[in-house]
Amino acid sequence: MPDRQNRLGMRQALTFITGLVECLCFAGILFGWASLVFVLKKESYFKDLCVNSTGINGSQVLDCSGQDEQLSLVFTIASFMNNFLTVASGFIFDHFGTTVARLLGIGFHTVGTLMVAFSNSALSVLLFPALSFIAVGGIMLLITNMQVGNLFGTRRSTIITLYNGAFDSSSALFIIIKLLYESGISLRACFLFLSICSVIHVLRTFFLFPRTIIPYPLPDDYTYGLSCSKRKRAKQSMNVSSQKTTETEPFANKAPAKQEKTLRECVLSRLFIWHVIWLSVIQLRHYLFIGALNPMLQKLTHGEPSLVSQYINAFAFTQLCGVLCAPWNGLIMDRNKRKPLPEGMSEQEADLNSSVLSLFLTSLMALVFSICAAAPLLQLQYFTFIIQVLNRSFLYGGNAAFLSVAFPSCHFGKLYGLIMAISAVFSLLQYACLALVKSVLHGDPLYVNIAVTLVILLAFVHPLSVFLHCRNLASQRAKSQLQ
Template sequence: MQGASLPLRMATLLTGLLECIGFAGVLFGWASLVFIFKTERYFESLCEPNATLMGNATGPADCSAQDEQFSLIFTVASFMNNFMTFPTGFIFDRFKTTVTRLLAIFLYTSATLIIAFTSADSAMLLFLAMPMLTVGGILFLITNLQVGNLFGRHRSTIITLYNGAFDSSSAVFLIIKLLYEWGVDLRSSFIFISVCSAWHVGRTFLLMPRGHIPYPLPPNYSYGLCSRDGPREEGKTATESQKLEPQSKASLSPKEEISGPGQPQEPRSFWSCVFSRRYGWHLVWLSVIQLWHYLFIGTFNSLLTILARGDQALVSTYTNAFAITQFFGVLCAPWNGLLMDRLKQKYQEEARRKGSPASASVVALSSAVPSLALTSLLCLGFALCASVPVLPLQYVTFILQVVSRSFLYGGNAAFLTLAFPSEHFGKLFGLVMALSAVVSLLQFPIFTLSKGPLKNDPFYVNVMLVLLTLLTFVHPFLVYRECRRQDRPQEVA
């Protein structure tokens, strides 16, 4: 490898993987944390006695209002997780890596300290802490995704690996739950996580660039421990990267390549990308699948309580099983990136044999079609299983959920890098997450509808959501049709 040494790059890759798996996406282990909060009597004052027909005797307390409060916290936090990626994407593009990471560390440390010192009496502070925690985590992920640029042809695999690690970090709250059951209090666990911020600071200055990692990677590129990148070096690196772009046409977005050899390549503006049909359907695809996952995680404890008929031991067992399956997201996600990288190489070989610039122009986009379709299929299977009110079947639901979610976020980031200009990645990634966050707000009214008017029977809601899931298959179909149309010689001419 040219430029920065292989050991330095591997150290950046592995520590970034550890950072994503240990910190970035812990919010999605919410079900494990809710179990602890309920044990600690958070929002228990909202529970009401459930009077039975037998005189003054009372049955189990009605804690629907408590469940709604936890669901609302998760709704707000998951909304901020996505919505804030748009402004933070601008921050990353404008102020680059070091500033973005220092902001992430501040938010994350503040959030963990707030959670550490909350109690049942100050439970409302969770509405502040959880959004801060999740925004800090997504900033860790955004700054680490560029590490894939250090490894050239394996870029999609590494991007999806990091997204899988982001999914797997939800298992952190399972570890906290198990430690809690073994006598370690919640405060000690979160203070330990806060202390780990010193490690994040060290990694920021020693193993990450001050600016962005360019793609294609210029010769003798250096960063971190070997960095020479003051402002002059940054400009030199950017210039060298631009000179290398014509040599890496296969890695550029299809629209940038369509002009063909000998024709000037017109750069695409940010807004032309945003208002393209490709971006619009990608937003629909992401929003619908993500809504399913957020609704499932946000209502998980309540759903299990109903299916287990209030047996808390059974609820704890299934909560642990769900959290354990989440850990395997880091193993599932790279298969999506590997699929895209292998297909890309295959299509490049076919294009080379044909000698057709039209085929070369759609290589990157074509490699994303099977990934998009497979993710939609996995979500459909997950949605169908989640809709069946049979407790043992939820083990299958857990497996499909973690595979589907791993493919979703890894595929989302990889698709945006392949389908649009790299200089707009931070903003496009942030905007699609922000807009999908608005759709994710539907999870709270859906939960309230199921709890209230539908009396804990979400059958009709699930049917409507399953039908909506079928709409996600339109996106891979349209991308496939676009690739076929661009591949026709007469249209290239």
Template sequence: MLECCGGKVKVRHWLTLLTGFMESLCCTGIAYGWASLVYVLKLDGYFAEKCVNVHCPRNGTWYCSGQDEQLSWVMLVALISNNIVRFPIGYIFDSFGTTVTRLLAMKMYQRNERFLKNLASVCCLVCVQVGNLFDTHRSTVITVYTGAFDSSAVVFLIIKLLYERGVSLYSSFLFLFLCSTIHLLRTIFLMPRRHIPYPVPENYTYGQWQLGFEYYTSMKHCNQQISGYFRVDFSFNSVYFQTVPSFWSCMMTQLFLWHLLWFAIVQFCHNIFVATVNPMLSRLADSDQSLVSHYTNAYAFTQLCGMLCAPLNGLIMDRHKGRPLTRREADLSSSSLALLLTSFKCFLFCVCFSCPILPLQYVSFILQVINSAFLYGGHQAFLCIAFPMCHFGKLSGLVMSLSTVTLLLQFPVLHLIQHQLHGDPLFVNVALTLLSLLTCVHPIHIYLHCRNQRRAKREGNRGG
């Protein structure tokens, strides 16, 4: 009977993983397919009034920096609104659990489709905990989801190709809206009501057939520095109590502050590229729309490969599993190499897109996709490793919300490119390349932190 029950549990784990992967692939990161969507928006005439008296005599096509600037700002506003709500969403997730968070996001989406990216953020946030079901491959599962997040940008490529064959933009978005019913079914049957604990107790189950439930409580000590985590499971008559650091103490650690800076810089480089890739291609292709369309399609198809690259990052972070170290020590030690590789690829990516050579942008596309897959996967996995899971939603949301500051900096940067540099972002890209070198400090700090911990542990063993 137990074997049968255990088999059903394993099947549900895999169903949760696979359906979550499809959910992430189809909705979470579609906004990063902006290069494909903006091509359609231009053909539909959005902000076309900004193109008055701007004409390219070489090939008779229209080029307009004003339209490009307005559409780039639309992308930035969407990114900023998404990041601002991440901390409240993370707090709701940590406090009320998976079901409440997902239902709230779906309600927002059904009332107004501009919340599409916020729904995507919630899906990405709550899917991270699925990695807890696969202990030795936890970081790999997390990076598989973030790889699907990157590859979901291909959705806007599909919309672009359908538009070129006569399917209206309204029909495509209506179909995306109707697909939200799938999120509801997955919430009911294949996700926990609260959270998936780590490590997972034997025969743990969830969904409609959930046998127990979890809840969290905080114990206020006189110094307000310790919080408690309770797990009560009535099915197995067991109660777990574990003390963990408070949210505030986690937030003030050097590990978190350096991670915040690392993430903000790399994300800033990526968002500048995504917001300016279409005008950059137009400029390098002399406004040849067929050539711009070709490179836009190439970029979108390259983004589809994100789900193939991201698991490599997870394998790097899981490589120390099984060694004579605690789970946290093994994972934290492995994360330094993964984050350092991300920083190095970000530097190479910035170098490539700084060069005003059109064929070289193929390399930029590849590096951007690989680096983006490593960025979000490494970010989510590191927070799961370095800090208690009961604070994951808040810490992840706080990083995204505070990184809004760098997004706000993109408004003057874009204004500088369009009006002071006459559409040529070379000097801005060189500055970004130099800035990207600062991200190497975070993985080096993690390495030194782990080395000091191991040294202190050895000295403690000798003293004992």
């Protein structure tokens, strides 16, 4: 028995470590777009959209605003697909299990990297489906990896936020490709290597994941992987099914067990609606910043290529810190697990209480980030990069962790996918904002930045809503104890 427990513990540790590497190196590479754009411009992608124009002093200059706009559109569509198709990914994960979801995600990711590898300036249009496939495949890898937190009950939120932080940090992969490109390695070779790495993802799927879903809390003697017998799998499948009616504890101590919320009740709840608004407005600010980073640096550096490259490198390297920042949010969410719960308070209620501070800090960082990003000061952008990666780590890690504690886990995949899909529709405003800056505001983003910063103030309503919800639950508990 001790040997079996040791083997299971080693398998859980190996699942956690390899999942962290997978999220860190592959899942969210789309968001290193600013670094890849630098390489794509060198490779003359959409170069035919550059036109000769007359400068201020009458000299002839090359106007590549059309090229920038087309590359920005590639990122807009890919980031939209990254979020919008998450709802389908969530349903696939919840209904068909881990193996089907992962193999589908690996397939998308591999096709996307191969399309980039075999594209060129004459086939620039391939970037549209390629980056979208990479984005969709990456988010499916993240969704299937986040369930690993269920293997570590007391550190569940910390693991979930850590994986989301690794997802953010994976955007630094494109800076590595940029550096390799500058040292003489072709763009094709880099993306072919990424395609070959899909073999590792497939091996993890069969050796280090269950066919279905890792339940929470874990049943006794839970095991997974190829060593799990068919009989054991069938027993665990029955345990998982039975948990769908017992997973959520009632808030009132010694109260009769109540039926958990349906998906419809979850979606129509005030908590979910405000959470959608919270994620959408903050995410829009990040997408606007990433999508317009290259043109913004071109303007602030007066088109100096070496300075643009320097700041893009700085931005990409700060993305590596996402994996270090995200666990702080998880520790905030899990802090109630290190001490006894107050009398009559359920673990879910304590988790919701802990989430209030996390949501407030994320909203505050988003406001500071938006103000700094709006300031037309080149040197200030170093601080903007730091606060951006910190805020983004808190945003996505906090989003997943909040959904896992506020709603029944049997709906996690569907709710996660739905909220990402809704926020994706909202994020389409980024392209409208960029088009407005270019056409109506003549390249001056000041008014758009002020408007987006004011909209971010809506994010502060969500932590207040959760706080009032927890107060209401505490009041109900006190009344029931008096009776």
